[in-house]
Amino acid sequence: MLKIKNFDTGLFMAWFILVSLGIVTIYTASITTYGEFYHVNNYYVKQFIFFMAIIPIFYLVLKIPFFIIDALIIPGYIISIILLVIVLFTPEINGSNRWIQIGTFRLQPSEIAKITTILIVSKFLAKPHQGDLRKIFIGFALVITPIFLIMIEPDFGTTLVFWVTIFAMLLAADVPIIYLLILLAPIISISLVILSPFSSLFFILLFSFVMFKLKFHWVIQAVSFIANIFASLVFWQILKPYQINRILTFIDPTRDPLGAGYQVIQSKIAIGSGGLWGKGFLHGTQKNLDFLPEHHTDFIFSVYGEELGFLLSLVLFSLFFFLLIKIIKSIDKIYVLERKIATVGIFSFLFFQMFVNIGMNIGIVPTTGVPLPFISYGGSNLVINSISIALIQKYIVEKGFMK
Amino acid sequence: MNKLSLTQILLFILLLGFAILVIALAKLQIIDGGQYTEYAENNYIKKRRLDANRGEIYDRNGLPIAQNYPAINLAIVPGFIEDKDSLKTFLSTFIDVSDEDIDNFLYETRFRQFQENIFSYNLKEKQVAKIAEHINFFPELRFVISNTRKYHIPNHFTGYIGRINQQEYAILKDQDYHYNSYLGKTGIEKQYEAILKGVDGVKLDLVNAKGRNLDLFRGISNNRDVINIEPINGMDLNLTIDLKLQQMIDDTFPPDLNGAVVVMNYENGEVLAYVSRPEFDQNIFMSKIPTTVWDSIRSNPSQPFLDRVSKAVYPPGSVFKILTAGYGLENKIVNRWTKLSYCDGGMQIGNRYVKCWNHFGHGSLNVIDALKVSCDVYFYDLSFRMDLDNFCYFVKDSMLSEKTGIDIPDEAKGFFPTTQWYIDAYGKYVSIRGQMVNLSIGQGEMYMTPLQICALYAGIANDGLWIKPHLLKKASRGQEILTFDDFMQNREIKLPFSDENIAIIQESLRKVITNYDGTAHSINRPNRNIYGKTGSAEHKVGSVTHAWFSGYDKDTKIAISVFVQEGGGGGSVAAPIAGQVFDFYYNYLGNNNAKN
Numbered sequence: 001m002l003k004i005k006n007f008d009t010g011l012f013m014a015w016f017i018l019v020s021l022g023i024v025t026i027y028t029a030s031i032t033t034y035g036e037f038y039h040v041n042n043y044y045v046k047q048f049i050f051f052m053a054i055i056p057i058f059y060l061v062l063k064i065p066f067f068i069i070d071a072l073i074i075p076g077y078i079i080s081i082i083l084l085v086i087v088l089f090t091p092e093i094n095g096s097n098r099w100i101q102i103g104t105f106r107l108q109p110s111e112i113a114k115i116t117t118i119l120i121v122s123k124f125l126a127k128p129h130q131g132d133l134r135k136i137f138i139g140f141a142l143v144i145t146p147i148f149l150i151m152i153e154p155d156f157g158t159t160l161v162f163w164v165t166i167f168a169m170l171l172a173a174d175v176p177i178i179y180l181l182i183l184l185a186p187i188i189s190i191s192l193v194i195l196s197p198f199s200s201l202f203f204i205l206l207f208s209f210v211m212f213k214l215k216f217h218w219v220i221q222a223v224s225f226i227a228n229i230f231a232s233l234v235f236w237q238i239l240k241p242y243q244i245n246r247i248l249t250f251i252d253p254t255r256d257p258l259g260a261g262y263q264v265i266q267s268k269i270a271i272g273s274g275g276l277w278g279k280g281f282l283h284g285t286q287k288n289l290d291f292l293p294e295h296h297t298d299f300i301f302s303v304y305g306e307e308l309g310f311l312l313s314l315v316l317f318s319l320f321f322f323l324l325i326k327i328i329k330s331i332d333k334i335y336v337l338e339r340k341i342a343t344v345g346i347f348s349f350l351f352f353q354m355f356v357n358i359g360m361n362i363g364i365v366p367t368t369g370v371p372l373p374f375i376s377y378g379g380s381n382l383v384i385n386s387i388s389i390a391l392i393q394k395y396i397v398e399k400g401f402m403k
Numbered sequence: 404m405n406k407l408s409l410t411q412i413l414l415f416i417l418l419l420g421f422a423i424l425v426i427a428l429a430k431l432q433i434i435d436g437g438q439y440t441e442y443a444e445n446n447y448i449k450k451r452r453l454d455a456n457r458g459e460i461y462d463r464n465g466l467p468i469a470q471n472y473p474a475i476n477l478a479i480v481p482g483f484i485e486d487k488d489s490l491k492t493f494l495s496t497f498i499d500v501s502d503e504d505i506d507n508f509l510y511e512t513r514f515r516q517f518q519e520n521i522f523s524y525n526l527k528e529k530q531v532a533k534i535a536e537h538i539n540f541f542p543e544l545r546f547v548i549s550n551t552r553k554y555h556i557p558n559h560f561t562g563y564i565g566r567i568n569q570q571e572y573a574i575l576k577d578q579d580y581h582y583n584s585y586l587g588k589t590g591i592e593k594q595y596e597a598i599l600k601g602v603d604g605v606k607l608d609l610v611n612a613k614g615r616n617l618d619l620f621r622g623i624s625n626n627r628d629v630i631n632i633e634p635i636n637g638m639d640l641n642l643t644i645d646l647k648l649q650q651m652i653d654d655t656f657p658p659d660l661n662g663a664v665v666v667m668n669y670e671n672g673e674v675l676a677y678v679s680r681p682e683f684d685q686n687i688f689m690s691k692i693p694t695t696v697w698d699s700i701r702s703n704p705s706q707p708f709l710d711r712v713s714k715a716v717y718p719p720g721s722v723f724k725i726l727t728a729g730y731g732l733e734n735k736i737v738n739r740w741t742k743l744s745y746c747d748g749g750m751q752i753g754n755r756y757v758k759c760w761n762h763f764g765h766g767s768l769n770v771i772d773a774l775k776v777s778c779d780v781y782f783y784d785l786s787f788r789m790d791l792d793n794f795c796y797f798v799k800d801s802m803l804s805e806k807t808g809i810d811i812p813d814e815a816k817g818f819f820p821t822t823q824w825y826i827d828a829y830g831k832y833v834s835i836r837g838q839m840v841n842l843s844i845g846q847g848e849m850y851m852t853p854l855q856i857c858a859l860y861a862g863i864a865n866d867g868l869w870i871k872p873h874l875l876k877k878a879s880r881g882q883e884i885l886t887f888d889d890f891m892q893n894r895e896i897k898l899p900f901s902d903e904n905i906a907i908i909q910e911s912l913r914k915v916i917t918n919y920d921g922t923a924h925s926i927n928r929p930n931r932n933i934y935g936k937t938g939s940a941e942h943k944v945g946s947v948t949h950a951w952f953s954g955y956d957k958d959t960k961i962a963i964s965v966f967v968q969e970g971g972g973g974g975s976v977a978a979p980i981a982g983q984v985f986d987f988y989y990n991y992l993g994n995n996n997a998k999n
Contacts (some may be wrong), residue, residue, distance in 0.1 A: 004817075012505055025982055057665075072801070106768040168413075171409065171412070172409055207804070222737050229473065266446075268431060268439065268445050269439050269446065270443070271428070271431055271439075271442070272431045272432055272435050272436055272438070272439025272442070272443075273436065273439040273443035274432055274436075275433070275436035275437075275440065276432065276806070277434060278435070285443055285444075285446070285447050289447045291446050291447070291690055309432065310436075312434070313428055317421060317424060317425060317428075321417070321421055324417055325417070328410050328414055328417065329410075331409065331410050331413070344409065344413070347413060348413075349622075351417060351420065355420045355423075355424065358424055358428075359423075359424065362424075362427050362428055362431050363431070364423070364427045
């Protein structure tokens with residue numbers, strides 16, 4: 001594989017080390033031990049199986065002819081939408097319908113939708129001779145369906161990931177930022193409606209006024225206004241109390257130390273008590289004595305921070321940084337606009353997920369239920385993130401032709 | 404404006420994002436790391452207190468006075484209360500409590516919702532059995548085993564222990580006390596609290612997120628010195644009290660009268676017996692006192708709680724006369740041969756005729772004979788030649804109206820007046836001379852504890868060297884032994900008497916016993932060296948006098964003070980008790996010496 005021409009070894013190694021580190025971290029997160037008591041969950045075994053499965057997939061992605069991938073984009077998008085609908089009719093797990101149970105494994109359709117949506121959006125955005133409005137409209141139209149379906153699962157964190165990704169991709173497609181703000185406005189309305197419906201209403205009216213002053217086309221003004229109102233109303237009505245709680249608790253984690261704030265507090269205690277050197281591999285007290293819930297998925301960084309400390313956390317950060325820098329660097333090496341936009345999309349969802357996940361672990365971002373790419377336990381997540389890296393690798397290797 | 408390229412924007416966002424994460428992580432792990440380490444430890448380490456065993460109290464020969472016994476207590480965890488009304492009904496059925504008591508208790512413990520707060524101490528077996536039948540219906544109730552105290556003899560010197568109260572807890576919680584602690588409330592238990600208590604230990608329990616005790620502390624503690632701290636038990640005390648003597652006096656004392664008897668070794672200040680009547684049983688404080696019992700004790704006119712040895716003051720009567728005589732001798736107003744006014748059953752003072760106790764009169768006497776027959780007229784006459792304020796200093800120097808400093812808390816100081824005091828109390832036209840007449844024979848506005856009188860006589864017996872009385876002989880814990888000298892030095896005070904005058908007073912006290920006309924001739928024993936002085940103090944018009952006897956026995960080196968409240972004449976009531984004590988102790992020591 002490494003003999004492939006133009007193969008970006010650095011990108012591949014960063015990915016490989018991150019996933020390996022992920023399995024090691026899931027290993028310690030799977031173990032509960034104190035005194036002579038010792039209990040192991042099989043999470044790390046499952047994750048290792050996925051890792052083994054990904055290597056051939058990675059190779060396959062590199063080797064498969066481009067026209068097949070191009071041909072798969074639209075069916076892939078449709079299939080992922082279907083899966084997102086199916087998942088709504090599966091039994092609830094932890095108060096939401098995020099997974100389709102297949103044997104002992106759980107398939108997470110929103111993860112699949114992430115990559116297929118990026119691919120289809122970049123495919124349509126890259127079409128030549130389109131106006132900015134048309135681009136925004138297409139991007140918005142393609143992304144609104146999965147966002148809506150994920151929103152009612154509900155999975156607030158993944159919804160945000162989609163918004164950020166579409167925002168970055170439109171930017172990559174040369175859409176001016178002012179237009180993107182129109183797209184961003186519903187997110188702001190939603191955020192505000194959680195705090196208070198009136199502040200949201202105020203924001204929507206203010207934003208409409210700015211658009212009126214900038215002399216936008218009346219259709220855009222109308223659509224934006226309705227979209228804002230609609231998004232706010234939907235969120236105001238469907239957001240579950242625990243989700244509102246999570247956001248309010250982010251502002252003041254101690255207001256509910258045994259409820260919504262519990263995870264944040266315990267995660268901060270775990271990471272903070274790790275200090276410079278950490279408590280030692282397998283020796284995290286917060287983890288071993290079960291003070292941290294979900295410490296193999298969303299809160300895996302707290303296990304890492306507690307047991308391995310600040311210095312090794314910096315090593316983890318460096319790996320992510322190196323990986324993401326490699327992706328940014330690769331953007332200039334890719335000449336096909338469609339692939340360029342897709343790369344930006346992949347970059348933004350990886351970076352956003354990483355930032356939000358670590359941010360919520362150390363208590364600077366609300367608890368949103370976003371996993372840490374490559375590290376958190378979760379097959380779908382690992383496979384999709386790895387396929388994304390493989391795709392970028394493929395873009396670099398096969399520069400293609402200027403269309 | 405130069406348009407930024409896409410990669411530049413992304414790079415900028417990336418750098419910004421990582422800068423935020425690194426700074427936030429550094430703050431959390433490095434700057435606040437220590438704080439969070441503490442939080443993490445508080446999460447999983449629960450401290451449990453291991454109570455130290457309180458030291459036990461024994462007499463000088465090792466006979467037990469106060470010992471520990473296991474007790475079953477009922478604790479309430481207020482946080483688990485499901486139905487307060489049914490709890491109240493339940494508790495008031497089996498324990499003598501009112502709803503108000505329970506409400507007060509729940510108010511006091513409002514900040515300790517999930518701790519075991521002991522509600523009722525030292526339950527009786529029957530109560531335990533009845534409560535145990537139903538305890539499953541009340542998750543808030545727990546039985547807690549602890550130590551309680553058992554006092555083998557009712558007495559006033561050991562005092563008693565009790566549960567720490569709100570005020571005490573507020574002061575002591577930073578020291579080694581918790582809200583279920585016992586501590587000494589009075590007496591020796593309070594005085595030697597610090598060494599009786601010991602040091603409580605700490606057991607660190609490892610708990611998981613659900614608060615479950617994982618019952619081990621290994622493996623996880625590899626990088627920390629977490630060890631359980633074993634409690635250090637309190638020191639056992641040996642008192643100077645001789646329990647046999649104490650009990651003998653208790654049996655001898657007239658059962659229907661109140662009073663006090665204190666016996667001490669005049670050479671080293673060890674208190675051998677400390678009897679205050681009536682006694683009360685301190686064991687009632689070891690569990691909840693039924694209201695009826697409490698009321699009956701509180702309303703008892705003879706005040707069983709009052710420690711008449713060191714905390715109650717009375718006019719000493721004629722036993723005080725040795726000080727009047729001593730003052731006269733020391734200030735060279737009289738010498739051993741000086742005879743004063745003729746006693747014809749009293750004497751004329753101005754327009755008033757003051758009586759002597761003996762209406763037949765004593766004639767004209769010198770100091771030795773005056774003390775022997777306790778002639779009041781001699782001392783009336785002496786008082787005309789005395790200065791009240793100087794006399795007050797003399798009395799204070801003799802350690803009367805001063806605290807003796809015995810190792811029992813809240814000792815009474817006693818009282819002796821000064822000129823200024825009379826002027827403040829009765830106005831400036833008060834006749835100091837008239838008051839002095841009364842004071843010279845130990846009556847009027849002077850109040851002393853039996854212990855002070857005993858210490859004074861001990862000082863006389865010890866040829867003028869006054870020794871602070873004390874009750875602690877030694878404290879021990881295994882091989883570690885502390886004697887009383889380790890607690891207190893400089894216990895000796897020279898009384899303001901010259902050796903010559905001490906000898907005169909000693910001779911007088913001897914004649915009180917040996918001469919056929921001495922006031923305590925009834926307790927004269929051949930071939931024994933008993934000294935003493937009787938007293939019958941008038942304290943209230945129309946009331947029976949307080950009977951006093953104070954003296955010492957040269958053979959057994961003990962000084963005694965017997966006080967019988969409203970008992971009558973010192974010679975007829977108090978002296979015989981002292982005589983029996985002298986006899987008992989003489990034989991007792993003789994037997995012990997024979998055995999050894």
